[in-house]
Amino acid sequence: MSEAEQKTETPEANPARSGEMIRALVGVAAVSGILISVVFQWTLPAIKANRAEALQKAVFAVIPGVKTVVTFEVTQEGKLVALKEDKEAEEKMYAGYDQQGQLAGVALEAQGQGYQDVIKILYGYNPEKEHVVGINILDSKETPGLGDKIGKDPKFLANFEALDVRLKEDRSGAVHPLEVVKQGTKSKAWQIDSITGATISSKAVGKILNASVPQRLPVVQKNLDTLKEKP
Amino acid sequence: MQDMAGQTAAPTLETFLEGIWKENPVFIHLLGMCPVLAVSNSAVNALSMGLATTFVLVLSNIVVSSIRNLVPSQVRIAMFIMVIATFVTVAEYLLQTISLEIYAALGAYVPLIVVNCIILGRAESFASKNPILPSILDGLGTGVGFIIAIFMMGALREILGSGSLFGVALFGDQFEPWVVMILPSGGFFVLGFILLILAWTQERMKGEAK
Numbered sequence: 203m204s205e206a207e208q209k210t211e212t213p214e215a216n217p218a219r220s221g222e223m224i225r226a227l228v229g230v231a232a233v234s235g236i237l238i239s240v241v242f243q244w245t246l247p248a249i250k251a252n253r254a255e256a257l258q259k260a261v262f263a264v265i266p267g268v269k270t271v272v273t274f275e276v277t278q279e280g281k282l283v284a285l286k287e288d289k290e291a292e293e294k295m296y297a298g299y300d301q302q303g304q305l306a307g308v309a310l311e312a313q314g315q316g317y318q319d320v321i322k323i324l325y326g327y328n329p330e331k332e333h334v335v336g337i338n339i340l341d342s343k344e345t346p347g348l349g350d351k352i353g354k355d356p357k358f359l360a361n362f363e364a365l366d367v368r369l370k371e372d373r374s375g376a377v378h379p380l381e382v383v384k385q386g387t388k389s390k391a392w393q394i395d396s397i398t399g400a401t402i403s404s405k406a407v408g409k410i411l412n413a414s415v416p417q418r419l420p421v422v423q424k425n426l427d428t429l430k431e432k433p
Numbered sequence: 434m435q436d437m438a439g440q441t442a443a444p445t446l447e448t449f450l451e452g453i454w455k456e457n458p459v460f461i462h463l464l465g466m467c468p469v470l471a472v473s474n475s476a477v478n479a480l481s482m483g484l485a486t487t488f489v490l491v492l493s494n495i496v497v498s499s500i501r502n503l504v505p506s507q508v509r510i511a512m513f514i515m516v517i518a519t520f521v522t523v524a525e526y527l528l529q530t531i532s533l534e535i536y537a538a539l540g541a542y543v544p545l546i547v548v549n550c551i552i553l554g555r556a557e558s559f560a561s562k563n564p565i566l567p568s569i570l571d572g573l574g575t576g577v578g579f580i581i582a583i584f585m586m587g588a589l590r591e592i593l594g595s596g597s598l599f600g601v602a603l604f605g606d607q608f609e610p611w612v613v614m615i616l617p618s619g620g621f622f623v624l625g626f627i628l629l630i631l632a633w634t635q636e637r638m639k640g641e642a643k
Contacts, residue, residue, distance in 0.1 A: 230500070241526050249533075
């Protein structure tokens, strides 16, 4: 085939071939679409179960002694409404109940800027003692081996087993904002021992909690009666 | 179709083995560097990435090969991409049902399998010119070659950078991990090192043959 001939082999010049092309592409696209929707429908229950399990695990990790988890929606008026299984809501909190059905704590999500990217954490809050009782890093891109210790270092995580976040009388904020201190110098219940080599990431966790505490904890305290009755 | 000329291979063991050694997509062709460097920071990630890519590679080879006579050559690339994207989406859903943790660790690199040049390359240079059986063998061979390469990188980087393999600590508490190895720069170090050794071995083998 010479070059001149090849040039005439364009779709416009040959309507029969362009029809063939359209048929081929539409055919492949249709089959692809069907295949994807079949697989989506087929895997959806398993994926949902996986997600729910991952969330339960995360909540279990931040509140000691939890047996069941109920998701609550925070409405715009600041009220709490128990959420049906597969419903989504903009602002949520997770109430954990122990074996007797008593409220063991509330798990709240918070996020903020870390060293590399946004850090997402889930923290457990005990409304009776007004303590943070555990944290879990849901998502972070902190430097492997250094910053990512915030989710692994047992000494650092021990900071959050009984961290004082008592609210002021008027619930406008914490009595003592959290302070991140040098490793080994923690002396107050509202201080966090940082990790050597991961100072910025440690401070970021403190900052994220400090931003979340005055915003979310008053809602928990206001709605304590709703939370205490296990739906 | 007029453009059906080109090599046709019988389904032989050679087709399969070629992708593993002589035509290894990573170590010889240096294709698919993006996932190889990015997600080879642990053995599990590397292995899952390798398996997902092989899954897409074999299935897209089958489809491309079976409809190779029905699709006009002008739209073949568009068709390849569509087929590959479909199987990548399928692989994404399957991966989520198997493990959300691995899915999260692989992140953006799962959808990016769509533009993995190994898969498009095999579709264009092999599957679109050969019958189904050799195409399957070619896909499997190239896929296994890719798995070997990315797993080698992943295992080496995890051992050096975290002191563990598949999350199991290999050394005692005394071991100070060589953190740079699981950072992006470590990927380049390890890849360069492996390529150096391979080139050196090949050079020696050539010398001995003479």
